[in-house]
Amino acid sequence: MGYNTKALKNRIRSVNSTLHLTRAMGLVASSKMRRANESMNSGRQYAAAFGSVMDLLTACPDCIHSPYMRPTEGKRVCLVVIAGDRGLAGGYNANVFRLTESMPREKVIPIGKRACDRYHGEFASSERYTGAQASELARELCRAFLAGEYDRVGIVSTRYVSMMTQEAQLTWLLPLERTEGRENATVDAVFEPDETSILNTAVPDYVAGVLMRCIRESFACEVAARRMAMDSAGKNAQTMIDNLQIKYNRARQGAITQEITEIVAGSGS
Amino acid sequence: MNTFQLNISSPDGKLFSGEAAELILRGAEGDLAVLAGHVPFITTVKPGEVRVILPDGSTRVGHARSGLLTVAHEGVTLLGDFSWD
Numbered sequence: 001m002g003y004n005t006k007a008l009k010n011r012i013r014s015v016n017s018t019l020h021l022t023r024a025m026g027l028v029a030s031s032k033m034r035r036a037n038e039s040m041n042s043g044r045q046y047a048a049a050f051g052s053v054m055d056l057l058t059a060c061p062d063c064i065h066s067p068y069m070r071p072t073e074g075k076r077v078c079l080v081v082i083a084g085d086r087g088l089a090g091g092y093n094a095n096v097f098r099l100t101e102s103m104p105r106e107k108v109i110p111i112g113k114r115a116c117d118r119y120h121g122e123f124a125s126s127e128r129y130t131g132a133q134a135s136e137l138a139r140e141l142c143r144a145f146l147a148g149e150y151d152r153v154g155i156v157s158t159r160y161v162s163m164m165t166q167e168a169q170l171t172w173l174l175p176l177e178r179t180e181g182r183e184n185a186t187v188d189a190v191f192e193p194d195e196t197s198i199l200n201t202a203v204p205d206y207v208a209g210v211l212m213r214c215i216r217e218s219f220a221c222e223v224a225a226r227r228m229a230m231d232s233a234g235k236n237a238q239t240m241i242d243n244l245q246i247k248y249n250r251a252r253q254g255a256i257t258q259e260i261t262e263i264v265a266g267s268g269s
Numbered sequence: 270m271n272t273f274q275l276n277i278s279s280p281d282g283k284l285f286s287g288e289a290a291e292l293i294l295r296g297a298e299g300d301l302a303v304l305a306g307h308v309p310f311i312t313t314v315k316p317g318e319v320r321v322i323l324p325d326g327s328t329r330v331g332h333a334r335s336g337l338l339t340v341a342h343e344g345v346t347l348l349g350d351f352s353w354d
Contacts, residue, residue, distance in 0.1 A: 042282040049278065050348050053311065053339055131280035135334075135350050189309035189341070193297050201297070201313040202337045205349050212280035 005255065008248040012241055019237040025088065026230035029223050036220040040160060043209075043216035050209045054202070055179045060195040067146055068203050069176050074151030078107045078144070080137070080173075082157040082215055083115035084222040085127050090229035092158065092222050095168040100156050103170065107150070109137070111215060126222070129215045131208070138208035145174045157214035158221040164228065166221035171214060173207055271305035272324045274344030277331075279351045284331075291322040292345060294333060303338075303345055310340040314349055330354045 057063055083096045093114045100108065110119040112126030124133065141153050153174040158166050176199075191198055275289035292303040295317035303310075314336035321329045336349015 039282065042278070043280070045283065046278045046280060046348065049276075049346060050337065053337060053348075056311075131350070134280050189311050192310065192312040197297070198311060198313050198337070201335075205335055205337060208350070209280050209348070 005248060005251045008244055008251060012244045012248065015237055015240050015244065019234055019241065022230045022233040022237060026227055026234060029227040029230060032223045033220075033227065036216070036223045040213075040216045040220040043213040047209045047213035050202075050206050054176065054199075054206050056189075057195055057199040057202070058176050058178045060199075062194070062196050063199050064178075066176070066196050066199050068142075068174060068200065069178075072151040072175055075104055076106045076149070076151045077104055078109065078141070078150040078153045079103060079105045080109045080111065080141075080153070080155045080211065080214075081115045081119060082126055082155065082218045083110070083112040083118075084218075085113040085125055086226075087114065088229060089222050089226040092166065092225040095166075096156055096158060096218075099168040099170060103154075103156070109141075112218075126215055126219055129212075131212060134208040134211045134215070135204070138204045138211055141173070141207060142204045150174075155211065155214045157218045160217050160221050160224070163224050166225055171210065173210060174203075176203070270324060273303075273305040273307075275321065275347070276344060277321075277347045277351060279349065284351060284353065285321065285329075288324050289321050289345075290324050290326075291320075292347070293320040293322075294318070294338065294347070296338065303340055307340045307345070309342065310338075312338050314338055314347065319347070319351065 108119040110121035159169040272288040277285035295315040296312040319331045331353045334350040
């Protein structure tokens with residue numbers, strides 16, 4: 001019995017340190033949550049503001065001839081895959097990779113350490129991705145698209161539904177598509193120099209905006225997912241400790257009872 | 270002095286939101302200034318200095334590398350690769 005109680009005690013101690021770890025990671029995630037949410041919202045606003053102007057432009061009859069709106073049948077797809085820098089975030093990274101694997105893809109541009117490890121890309125942090133990096137990547141994507149290296153460019157990221165729910169999603173960046181129901185919309189605005197030139201010049205900035213929105217949103221998802229995962233891991237660890245503690249108490253009591261029985265039996269004889 | 274609502278955002282976040290008296294920047298076809306009551310207008314922004322004159326007369330200077338300027342009745346929006354000096 002002596003050995004058994006010792007092993008149980010060690011086990012309890014190790015689970016306890018895991019519990020501390022999950023708690024600490026949960027707290028870190030909680031403290032990052034607010035900032036991540038704020039930057040997600042500013043990214044969303046920027047992309048939405050840009051998107052509404054792009055809707056106007058793509059609805060113009062002339063813009064159908066823009067090289068960014070060429071219809072595509074080809075299968076050469078370039079995907080920007082946005083995952084986290086770290087693991088231990090529940091199914092966050094796995095969901096992104098599963099969606100990526102299900103898509104036909106010729107080239108993958110990974111963002112986030114996990115994605116870079118998996119797709120052997122140049123390292124880019126998803127937490128500290130800057131607007132300048134996004135602009136550079138956007139320009140490169142637009143150049144490659146115009147040069148005909150890819151037929152479609154998309155982003156695999158995670159959509160933030162709520163603290164509890166996040167889902168992997170695929171957003172098509174290029175070619176631009178005309179928003180339904182806007183075909184006959186007329187705008188009483190002056191375009192300088194003209195709709196098509198504005199569209200062609202603005203696309204890289206628009207792509208950078210959408211990239212940034214997806215990265216920020218994915219980061220908020222990562223933090224939320226980690227908080228949830230750490231929460232449930234902490235709960236599980238606590239249940240485990242409780243069960244082990246009961247086992248330990250029983251073993252200890254058993255050992256004492258046995259000792260007493262032995263002493264009583266010894267004195268009786 | 271008449272003022273208009275001005276919003277300036279870059280992919281990094283919102284950089285300005287508030288009333289302004291005048292906005293001077295380099296548009297696709299040359300330098301231009303936007304005052305309150307400007308006709309609805311959309312143009313691209315060329316690399317160059319951007320000046321915002323606030324209602325109190327003070328000036329804020331920034332720099333745009335690229336972007337899109339939208340002038341609408343509701344307000345003026347500058348979106349793009351922008352930073353304050």
